[in-house]
Amino acid sequence: MSLKKSLWLALLGGVCLTAGSALAQDSGPLIDLLVKKGIVNDQEAEDLRVALVKDFAANTSAGKLNLSSSLVEFKLSGDLRMRYESNAQVPELATGAAPLVNETSRQRFRFRFNGDVILQKGWNAGFALETGQSNDSANQTFTSAADDYGVYVARAYVGWSPNTNWSFVLGKQKNPFYTTEMRWDADISPQGVSELYKYFIGAKDTFELRAMQHAMEDRAEATPGPAGRDTWMFEQQAVYTHWFAPGNLSSLIVAAGYSAYNQSTITAFVAPNSAPYVGSVRAQNYGTLAGEVNLANVNGAGTAFKIYWDSSYNFTGATRAYKVYNLNPAVFSKGSTAWLAGIGYSYGTGKVQGDYSAKLDYREVGVTAVDPNTNDSDWGFSKTNQKGLKLALTYNVTDFVNFNVTYFDTKIMQEKMTFALGNLNRSHELLVDLVVKF
Amino acid sequence: MKKSLLIFAALVAASTASAQKLVIKGSDTLGAKLVPTLAEEYKAKHSNVSFEIAAEGSTTGIAAIIDGTAQIGMSSRRAKTTEVSAAQAKGVSMKPTIVAHDGIxxxxxxxxxxxxxxxxxxxxxxxxxxxxxxxxxxxxxxxxxxxxxxxxxxxxxxxxxxxxxxxxxxxxxxxxxxxxxxxxxxxxxxxxxxxxxxxxxxxxxxxxxxxxxxPNKETVLSKKYPYARPTFYYTNGEPTGEAAKFIEFTLSDEGQKIAEKIGFVSVR
CATH class of the missing domain: 3.40.190.10 (Periplasmic binding protein-like II)
Incomplete structure (x- = not known):
């Protein structure tokens, strides 16, 4: 064997040994090069290929997987969160009733496991499993040591993007809207059909039209009238994203939308949910306006300052207050508006050890101003008729471990309301989390 | 009479013992023209050998080696990782032999x-x-x-x-x-x-x-033609018996001349 041939074969062996068997099947180009240079002949090359494949199949985990040829990418991810939670709720009581403070302290955990696949021809699909049956929280409280805890399907969707402009998703899916938690709890995965049209303006700017037909509840059609009609929420939104300069990470986002329900009804309260369903979807016609300004590198490379806002107005708020909540419209008709204004500061993207971020927002949420079925369960316990602050701090202990602290404090906006949805005089909550992501 | 019956039984037994059936399954590219022609020539020299050739695609040829339902699997492609893995799980060692080159x-x-x-x-x-x-x-x-x-x-x-x-x-x-x-x-x-x-x-x-x-002999062998590829016989380990002899015949000068005559590019 010539020295040159020996060197080439040593190189191939070295690649396989140092890069590991998992790379054996990727040695095809190197084998082809050996053939081309006359180091091995075609038959020797084939024997080598089979030997490498056998080694790959026998000695690696990847070699034992048999994945569909239609698969372009299969991503598995998830996180595990350990939480300490302390909160207090002081209900608004009828005149003369004894004062009451509900205090809770508990240890909780959340496990989430996601599978997302990209298929050929623009198709994709995915699922998410998580602890917790509630749509707005996957937390499980550590209860009795005799207990085990359930796992539920939080997402199951199929998507199709025929081109770069259009995409459609069917099933229980990630929220397709630009929004803050004021209107949409971040844990909720809506179910139904969503459509996105993205129009590119110049190098990076985009104008998007987003819509979703959200199947809120399957009703028994045998029941006459709206109570027997499946419940659908229809939301649509226009989102404009502008980048201040090419290569500059500073941006402006403005999103305007409208959402409404069909004439139907909904179960009064779904037990595990923090969000109190209200037994009626009547008179919910929301106009929304949200957005943010991101200023990059304001305090050195990697830093960012952010101003963000959200707002919602129920065009039929007075009707809802009177017809659904049975409130005096002369007093409570003012509760049709909700708004949020916040600031944020961050270093890094939250993916590298040492990255951190802080967000602080103030909100006022009128009693009929947002959909109580979807709003934030980690602010005022999903109740409306509240105003107050929310602070969120995050620090990356490692690239994959986060330490988070969240605190909110709310007070009642319009007093003397004893209706369940808005009867919180004041509340606060402290959440301390350790999150491991994989 | 008794003696005649004994002689007849002995002849039948002898002929059965020496008769060989070679089962070859797989690629239509190889199995529609080349392998049947090779088989005919081989039979002309080895009258005790019969062939069963099924050309229903390379996948069926590789599967037949894994399942042990053929001695030779014809394939116009390399065995996939999953096929080699499945073979190993059954104790089958896939052995490729390049029988001719082809251009698509x-x-x-x-x-x-x-x-x-x-x-x-x-x-x-x-x-x-x-x-x-x-x-x-x-x-x-x-x-x-x-x-x-x-x-x-x-x-x-x-x-x-x-x-x-x-x-x-x-x-x-x-x-x-x-x-x-x-x-x-x-x-x-x-x-x-x-x-x-x-x-x-x-x-x-x-x-x-x-x-x-x-696509021709020169562009296929030099791989200048972008869609050049080898074609294979797959066996369970090193071929033995009649299968080894047939593969040897395929790779012989005579076998390769047949391959060239049919349109393939010789491995020589």
Whole structure:
């Protein structure tokens, strides 16, 4: 064997040994090069290929997987969160009733496991499993040591993007809207059909039209009238994203939308949910306006300052207050508006050890101003008729471990309301989390 | 009488003991013309050997080796990782032997004015990005795509070699063998398909130049032709017995001359 041939074969062996068997099947180009240079002949090359494949199949985990040829990418991810939670709720009581403070302290955990696949021809699909049956929280409280805890399907969707402009998703899916938690709890995965049209303006700017037909509840059609009609929420939104300069990470986002329900009804309260369903979807016609300004590198490379806002107005708020909540419209008709204004500061993207971020927002949420079925369960316990602050701090202990602290404090906006949805005089909550992501 | 019966029984036993049946399954590219011709020549020299040849696609040939239902599996593609793994799980050691080289020729109707394509155009046509002949310099007309079926080694080889592993256009029509493709393209002025070199002389078709290169012995062996590939016999480990002798015959001067005569490129 010539020295040159020996060197080439040593190189191939070295690649396989140092890069590991998992790379054996990727040695095809190197084998082809050996053939081309006359180091091995075609038959020797084939024997080598089979030997490498056998080694790959026998000695690696990847070699034992048999994945569909239609698969372009299969991503598995998830996180595990350990939480300490302390909160207090002081209900608004009828005149003369004894004062009451509900205090809770508990240890909780959340496990989430996601599978997302990209298929050929623009198709994709995915699922998410998580602890917790509630749509707005996957937390499980550590209860009795005799207990085990359930796992539920939080997402199951199929998507199709025929081109770069259009995409459609069917099933229980990630929220397709630009929004803050004021209107949409971040844990909720809506179910139904969503459509996105993205129009590119110049190098990076985009104008998007987003819509979703959200199947809120399957009703028994045998029941006459709206109570027997499946419940659908229809939301649509226009989102404009502008980048201040090419290569500059500073941006402006403005999103305007409208959402409404069909004439139907909904179960009064779904037990595990923090969000109190209200037994009626009547008179919910929301106009929304949200957005943010991101200023990059304001305090050195990697830093960012952010101003963000959200707002919602129920065009039929007075009707809802009177017809659904049975409130005096002369007093409570003012509760049709909700708004949020916040600031944020961050270093890094939250993916590298040492990255951190802080967000602080103030909100006022009128009693009929947002959909109580979807709003934030980690602010005022999903109740409306509240105003107050929310602070969120995050620090990356490692690239994959986060330490988070969240605190909110709310007070009642319009007093003397004893209706369940808005009867919180004041509340606060402290959440301390350790999150491991994989 | 008793003596005659004994002699007859002994003769039957002897003939049964020496009769050999070679079961060969797999690739249509190899099994439609080359292997039957080799088998005939081999039988002429070894009268005690019979053949059972089933040419239903490379996948079936590799599966037959894994299942132990054939001594030789014909394949126009390499065994996949999952097939080698499945074989190992059953204690089968896949052993490839290159029997001839081949080029996957792109064929169009003989009356089609288009006689040359680029690799990019080939990919776009078979993936469905280009649907009209006018986009590649031909007369306006919807392109009819003919491919092999999914058990064919040529089907998967072509995806690897010509289509960057993309999927075929949904409008493509899947044919059972090379001859069906040449027949359809020969009848359809808007047709395009691919076949092994053994089938490029069928009536009504012509071979398209790819980047100015035609598939032939020189371009296939030098791999200048982009869709060149080896073809294989697969066995369970080193071949033995009659299978080893038949493979030896295939690789002999005589066997390789037969391969060249049929249209393949000799391994020598």
């Amino acid at each position: 020729a792109i064929i169009v109707n003989a009356n089609n004015p288009v006689g040359a394509l680029t690799p990019r155009q080939v990919e776009q046509i078979f993936a469905g990005d280009i649907t009209d002949w006018s986009a590649v310099g031909g007369a306006a007309g919807k392109i009819s795509i003919y491919t092999r079926n999914t058990s064919s080694g040529t089907y998967s080889d072509f995806k690897d070699l010509a289509m960057k592993k993309r999927d075929y256009a949904s409008s493509s029509q899947k044919m059972a063998g090379n001859e069906q493709i040449t027949s359809e393209v020969g009848k359809n002025p808007s047709g395009i398909g691919y076949v092994g070199l053994a089938y490029v002389h069928d009536a009504g078709i012509k071979v398209a130049l790819i980047d100015g290169i035609l």
